[in-house]
């Protein structure tokens with residue numbers, strides 16, 4: 001009886017882990033597949049430029065910047081146009097995104113890497129930029145991510161974070177027009193803010209952008225810019 005109970009628990013853990021793994025596998029595969037489509041749609045989009053300007057204003061001309069979930073390098077390209085001496089390293093899980101980011105930014109560095117591994121990076125950065133990366137992290141992963149960012153930033157380091165604030169219970173698979181699926185996480189704004197504060201960040205700016213999803217409706221996108229304050 002006891003053996004079968006332990007067997008059941010083991011089986012339950014196995015199934016839970018498998019579902020979790022598949023969620024990432026499916027999402028990463030889709031990002032790799034849609035890299036060029038994403039580039040076409042977002043490379044020149046100027047909707048978020050005021051928020052990039054607000055972030056860029058806080059950076060020294062030759063600051064070391066880490067971009068996580070860099071996609072085709074659209075944010076890096078914008079930042080380098082404003083401050084060409086920034087030293088930027090961009091990370092993304094999707095090889096096709098990294099190939100496009102390199103093509104779009106010959107003076108920056110890029111690497112294929114799972115953003116959930118940033119805790120292993122030994123170098124310190126003056127700033128970290130994450131455009132719509134945390135929608136692909138669970139609540140717990142997002143807490144760890146903010147903790148890791150605090151460790152990776154030098155004194156007074158700046159963090160740029162954009163996401164779609166909402167009820168985490170609404171998180172789930174979204175299917176694109178071509179049938180490809182991605183697992184999308186909504187994060188509670190209050191939770192993100194309190195996590196930032198817990199990890200020594202001070203929120204410098206909060207910006208809300210109305211992103212049109214069709215001719216009538218829009219979705220609110222939130223951008224937080226924060227700095228690590230010295231204790």
Ligand SMILES: C[S@@+](CC[C@H](N)C(=O)[O-])C[C@H]1O[C@@H](n2cnc3c(N)ncnc32)[C@H](O)[C@@H]1O
Pocket residue numbers: 031032042068069070071072074075091092093094097113114115116130131132133136
């Ligand atoms: C919505 S796109 C954002 C691209 C760009 N930062 C922007 O704001 O337009 C999300 C990007 O995050 C990447 N991504 C998702 N999960 C990741 C992970 N665990 N590690 C690294 N990159 C990830 C995807 O491959 C994709 O390029």
